[in-house]
Amino acid sequence: MNRKIILPVLVILFASIFASKYPDTLEALAINYGFANKTKETLSLFAGYSFPFIKNSFLSTLCAGLTGLLIIYLLFQTTKKITTYFIK
Amino acid sequence: MHIPDGFLNNNLAGGMLTGSVCMLGYCFGKVLKAIPVSSQILATNCGNTTLKQDSLLLSKNSRQTFLNLAFIGSWIFAFQMFNVPIQSATSAHFIGGVFAAILVGPFFGFIIMSSVLTVQALFFSDGGLLALGANIFNMALVGCFLSYYVYKFIKKFNYVLATFIACLFSVMCASILCLTELSLSNNIIFSQVAKYMLNIHLGVSFLEAIITLVSVKVFNGDINE
Incomplete structure (x- = not known):
C-alpha cells in the first residue's frame, strides 16, 4: 500500500527536476510544419503544470503535480460514492 | 501526444x-455489473437480530x-508528467494505456485513461477541451482498450513479448491516428510526416514497453523496495 502512494510522489519529484522542457513530438511537428499558431490556449488553473502563485519553477511544478494526484484520488472517491448511490 | 484545441x-x-462519451457510458x-455488492448487513444488538435496510453498500472487495x-x-x-528528451530537441512521454489494461482489464482501463486525460485537460491545459474526444480516442480506446486484446x-x-507488441501497437496506432486526424483537418499531408513521426515513436514504444514491464511488477509487489 505504501509503495503505491510513494512511487507516484517520487516520480513527480523527479519529473519536476529532470523532465525536459523541449516541445513534445506533436508540438515539434506543429512548429516544423507551421501550424503551431493555431493553438488556442484554454484557460485553466494550473496551466502548463505550474502552480499559479509560486515563482520557483521546481516548487510550482511539484505542487501542481501533487495537486493533480489529489484531484485524481478525489475523483475516484466521488465515483465510488456515486456508484454506491446508484447501484441496485 | 495531447492534441490542443484549434488543431x-x-x-x-x-x-x-x-463517440468517446458513448464509449465511456458503455x-x-x-x-x-462487475462490481460485487454486499446486499444486506446483519446487525446484532443484544441478541435481537435486526435486518438493516441499508442495501446500498459496496462490499469491501x-x-x-x-x-x-x-x-x-x-x-x-x-x-x-515525466517528459523524456529524444532525438532533435523533442521530448516524449509514457502513455500508460497498456499498463492500465494489463492490471485491470480493458473496461476499467478505458475509464482510468479517460479520467486522467479529462483531469489533464480541465486543470492543466494539457490537451484541449474540444479535442478531448480525439485524445480519448487515441490514447484510451486504441492505446488501452484495443491493445489489451493484442x-x-x-x-x-x-x-x-505480449507486453512489447501491445506497447508497440498502442504507441504506433495512437500516433498514426493522431496524424490521420490532423491531416483530415487539413493541417498536414499524411504521407510527408508519417515517416518522421513513426521513426520517433518506434523508440518511444520500446521505452514504454520497458517502463510498463517494470511498473507492473512494482505495482503487483513482485519487487520489494
Whole structure:
C-alpha cells in the first residue's frame, strides 16, 4: 500500500527536476510544419503544470503535480460514492 | 501526444467527443455489473437480530477495487508528467494505456485513461477541451482498450513479448491516428510526416514497453523496495 502512494510522489519529484522542457513530438511537428499558431490556449488553473502563485519553477511544478494526484484520488472517491448511490 | 484545441476541425472533434462519451457510458455499464455488492448487513444488538435496510453498500472487495483504480490513475498521471528528451530537441512521454489494461482489464482501463486525460485537460491545459474526444480516442480506446486484446492474444505464447507488441501497437496506432486526424483537418499531408513521426515513436514504444514491464511488477509487489 505504501509503495503505491510513494512511487507516484517520487516520480513527480523527479519529473519536476529532470523532465525536459523541449516541445513534445506533436508540438515539434506543429512548429516544423507551421501550424503551431493555431493553438488556442484554454484557460485553466494550473496551466502548463505550474502552480499559479509560486515563482520557483521546481516548487510550482511539484505542487501542481501533487495537486493533480489529489484531484485524481478525489475523483475516484466521488465515483465510488456515486456508484454506491446508484447501484441496485 | 495531447492534441490542443484549434488543431482539429470542429466537426471532427465534436463527433469524436460524442463517440468517446458513448464509449465511456458503455464501459461504466460493464463495470457496474462487475462490481460485487454486499446486499444486506446483519446487525446484532443484544441478541435481537435486526435486518438493516441499508442495501446500498459496496462490499469491501469493491472498495479496494476503487482504491486500486485511483492508484493506477495517479501512477499514470505521474508518468505522463515525466517528459523524456529524444532525438532533435523533442521530448516524449509514457502513455500508460497498456499498463492500465494489463492490471485491470480493458473496461476499467478505458475509464482510468479517460479520467486522467479529462483531469489533464480541465486543470492543466494539457490537451484541449474540444479535442478531448480525439485524445480519448487515441490514447484510451486504441492505446488501452484495443491493445489489451493484442496483449491477450499473444500472452498465450509469451508474457514479455505480449507486453512489447501491445506497447508497440498502442504507441504506433495512437500516433498514426493522431496524424490521420490532423491531416483530415487539413493541417498536414499524411504521407510527408508519417515517416518522421513513426521513426520517433518506434523508440518511444520500446521505452514504454520497458517502463510498463517494470511498473507492473512494482505495482503487483513482485519487487520489494
